[in-house]
Amino acid sequence: MIxxxxxxxxxxxGVAGALGRGGQLKHNxxxxxxxxxxxxxxxxxxxxxxxxxxxxxxIGFVRYSDGGSLLMGDVxxxxxxxxxxxxxxxxxxxxxxxxxxxxPSQTPAVWGIHVHAHGDDPVAIARGLRTAFDRTxxxxxxxxxxxxxxxxxxxxxxxxxxxxxxxxxxxxxxxxARRETVTEGGMVLPPALGSTTNIxxxxxxxxxxxISGDCVMVASEVQNVLKALRHAGVELVELHNHxxxxxxxxxFTHFWATGDAVTLARRLRxxxxxxxxxxxxxxx
Numbered sequence: 001m002i003x004x005x006x007x008x009x010x011x012x013x014g015v016a017g018a019l020g021r022g023g024q025l026k027h028n029x030x031x032x033x034x035x036x037x038x039x040x041x042x043x044x045x046x047x048x049x050x051x052x053x054x055x056x057x058x059i060g061f062v063r064y065s066d067g068g069s070l071l072m073g074d075v076x077x078x079x080x081x082x083x084x085x086x087x088x089x090x091x092x093x094x095x096x097x098x099x100x101x102x103x104p105s106q107t108p109a110v111w112g113i114h115v116h117a118h119g120d121d122p123v124a125i126a127r128g129l130r131t132a133f134d135r136t137x138x139x140x141x142x143x144x145x146x147x148x149x150x151x152x153x154x155x156x157x158x159x160x161x162x163x164x165x166x167x168x169x170x171x172x173x174x175x176x177a178r179r180e181t182v183t184e185g186g187m188v189l190p191p192a193l194g195s196t197t198n199i200x201x202x203x204x205x206x207x208x209x210x211i212s213g214d215c216v217m218v219a220s221e222v223q224n225v226l227k228a229l230r231h232a233g234v235e236l237v238e239l240h241n242h243x244x245x246x247x248x249x250x251x252f253t254h255f256w257a258t259g260d261a262v263t264l265a266r267r268l269r270x271x272x273x274x275x276x277x278x279x280x281x282x283x284x
Contacts, residue, residue, distance in 0.1 A: 004188060006029060012122075014126070018126035019130055023059075031060065035133065035138050037055045038142070039137045040055060042108065043107050045256070047202070051169060052169035054103050055110065057133075067120060071115065071116065071129070073115045074113070074114050076110055077113060088132040094117045095115065097241065097242060100112050104235055116244070151207065160269060170202070175191075176275075178250070191280065194242040195250060213255050213256075217275050218248050225253065226253060232257070237254040238253065239252070
């Protein structure tokens, strides 16, 4: 297995310049860049969706002990942008590993594209990504907004799910990582590169929330998780993969619900408990 190496922000200056925005380093390994689609006003099931709930592209780079770098990410594009975005990715040697939706019925229609690339020059990969992003309405980077208190019982959510979450752009987020070592083409994947369960809560007022989540599973867990989600009254949106060469083979299901946030968190706990995951405390 090829393992990641520790890096600093200065190691990713070229990538940041190519992408046209800075990122953050997670656990001194994964260089992570969010690209929220704040230009879009998407409505799903009557809810105006905040970017942090289900409309934020995110790109992760990791450097490995063999000198190569791996890109993995999930990119949000509109239906009108989809085909041209794909064409540009392919022109620059960036692979598509999933084309899917994060949300149930939505206006306008948006898609998520999982991207993958591996090579010795991460700056060249980032330039290709930037060229593709320039074919979309993805807005330039903006200063982070001041975090305001959420109209949610976040301690109740944490207790129900068994993990402490964090606030990001008006959304409360909880994360879990697979306990197994996950590899992609022989490269060990840190959790930030697409092997986590995330459950996001957007406040709707009076303790209610819209929930958009993505649950990571191995094949033997899939049916039990889908049953647990439906038993919780949750809508199933998508069943898909993030990678093409991962071991163990991982599956992901996007889900959606609205209602009392703490009640929904309690109902979601059996689905989480049906998977071999560990809480990531305070991840954001």
